[in-house]
Amino acid sequence: MKEQMHSAGWGFDWDREISTSEEDYYKWTQWIFLQFWKKGLVEYKKAPVNWCPSCMTVLANEQVHEGHCERCDTAVEQKDLWQWFYKMSAYADKLLEGHKQLDQWPERVIKMQQEWIGRSEGARVKFALEGSDGKFIEVFTTRPDTLWGVTFMSIAPAHEMVEELISGQSDSAEKLAEVKRLRSQGTSELEVVTREKEGVFTGRYCINPVNGERVPIWVANFVLMNYGTGAVMAVPTHDQRDFEFAKKYGMDLKVVINPQDESLDSSAMKAAFVDDGVLVNSADFSGRNNREAMHDIIEWLDAKGFGKKSIHYRLRDWLLSRQRYWGAPIPIVHCEKCGTVPVEESDLPVRLPMDVEFKPKGESPLKCSESFMNVKCPKCGAAAKRDPDTMDTFVDSSWYYLRYMSPKCADKAFDPKDIAEWGPVDVYIGGVEHATMHLIYFRFFARVLHELGLIPFVEPATKLFCQGMVCKIAHYCETHKWLGEDEVVEGKCKHCGLPVRSEVAKMSKTKLNVVSPETIIEKFGADTMRMYILSDNPPDRDQIWNDDGVVGTSRALNRIWDSCMDSIERVRANATGTADADRELRFAAHSTLAKCRQTYEESWQFNTAMARINELIAAIRKQMANASSHVVKEAVEILVKIVAPVAPHIGEELWAELGHTESIFRSDMPVVDQTALVKDEVTVVIQVNGKLRGQINVAASTGKDELQKLALESDAAKKYLEGAAPKKIIVVPGKLVNFVI
């Protein structure tokens, strides 16, 4: 990797190299954990993981296909584990608020983050549990206006009251077995939304506070424990998901909102009515517009003690624990007497042990290391155990930019002086795939570190640029999984002959569709590779990898070299050229210079800048023999200057060949001569009804009236107007004249 970067000529400061897996880095990742702990932002709670009983390991959602393990096809279970969290949801509002100062971040990233954080306003409403002493189930709803239409309640399979609700009934065992099945179904959002909606009736009822109606309580596989309260009121007439569920299980339907001037018949409804309308069957609120009544309904709920206005976020707490080896060990000790106790800062780092067996045993690999696990409680000194888990690697990447600013700092995570000097990051570059996860963790960390007084800024990066993803075709065989390109022969798997499924996907190690730039460097050199990448397509657009065009870039660089060599002759001749040639060449050189400066400094539209460089090369070649020596010299030097940042090797070499003794990278970019950009003649298009019918060349200074006159005299106008007067004439000086007939 490093070798590759060197050979490509990327200008990294290797003195700042860091490695998040080294203890001088993860020591500080652990230290930051302790600061979060002190601030009360660390929580230990139970959370489910995907568990493959055959592989004895925790699976990522992407390793689970239709409820089965990707590797061995065993049915995946959900296993509750005690795990560590950062309380990121407490920062939901602050993270949304922070978007206001991110005016140099792409709009789409902000949009995605807003959606991800998902602020929604509504109410929490308590439904009393029938036949209990004061117990209740609390729901969060964004639609308190539909409270009178509730016909059942759905609670998450993982809801803490499920066992209690179901117990003591003749068929409790069957129901619990069914709930267990629903619990095993996985909690990824994609899964939850796509899979068949299923439920189990608990046999119990709760009471709708607004009208005293009995509401059956169901356990439903589309309700998530980590969203809201884990319980939702169901209004099948006005929510499509509830509608489908009610139809499937034969639940009641009750209309509480009618479209304007129409009356819905619940038995005839084919889908939920989700638009706004007029409230009906809703006590005192009947007859009002549902949207307008919302606020009053919430106030009424509050006054009556039925519920409260509530703002809820989709953003969840950040699950840190990983049952893996690589990662920073969580600096916590579990003591029987003292509970969970943080490791003393002076005892950091908690080092990854070396005596670890990697056989999957269904537990963290660290757990088998006696030397690691057995420790004294930092509080009471009694024998205790270390936490066996390591941290999510997203934690490492949430603060590495600070370590880059202060890589050698030995006694702190980073030196405030360095951070003040370098931070925040001026331009942060990464793919959009990080829009919601990494970039939110990254912002969350900066905010907390700021509140801890450790960094002076709140937002970690002033400007964000998302380069497009490099994609390539990837192949998948049912038996042999992801295949490299050389393992596919005529659309079939080389190993078993089965047809492969192919898709264009982001390059990734898992999908075996990665290409390295080395082959291009070997064949054409680093300059060609660098320039080709910039020429090929706009940097923010996804790209399907293809190196067919590389020869074009290679040829362009050769032409630059040849032109420079030729120019040396011409310059030495001290020739005087024609005025036309001089003017054209100066125009080409300075307009290209202007484009490149603007591209490098601002727009980053490199592909079009590279196209303009090609045009300048052509102009130099065309005018070389006709232009004056000093103009040729100027044009060639501009060319070399604008090429050098992209192709530094050839740039430096040519600069020396042109007679300069100092490095090109120590010289300034030339300044655009505006007078060279002035054109005295322009082409104006003649249109008839918006269709191109001809063109005329006129002086650039031609005004509107004069242009209209000239256009009327043009051959095209004569031909298409046939002497008749046009209904309307649109004149855009310097551009076009459009006759409407």
Add this chain to the structure above:
RNA sequence: GCCCGGGUGGUGAAAUGGUAGACACUGGGGACUUAAAAUCCCCUGACCGUUAGGUCGUACCGGUUCGAGUCCGGUCCCGGGCACCA
């Protein structure tokens, strides 16, 4: 399914609401050469036409506009994300 992007020649693409296809790749033709490579020049969206020129054309359908690849509404397809790939 939801959120965010994208869709323009054979290919990568260009185009402040104003000449669609700049610049390249591929392909075709030619020059140079004993020959080949390299290099250079010309052509290369489709259809009609000998030329001049014309018609169509920016995923699809509709709208706004003198004028739409560009703006608006809807549809389809592809990619990214959906919280343990990182």
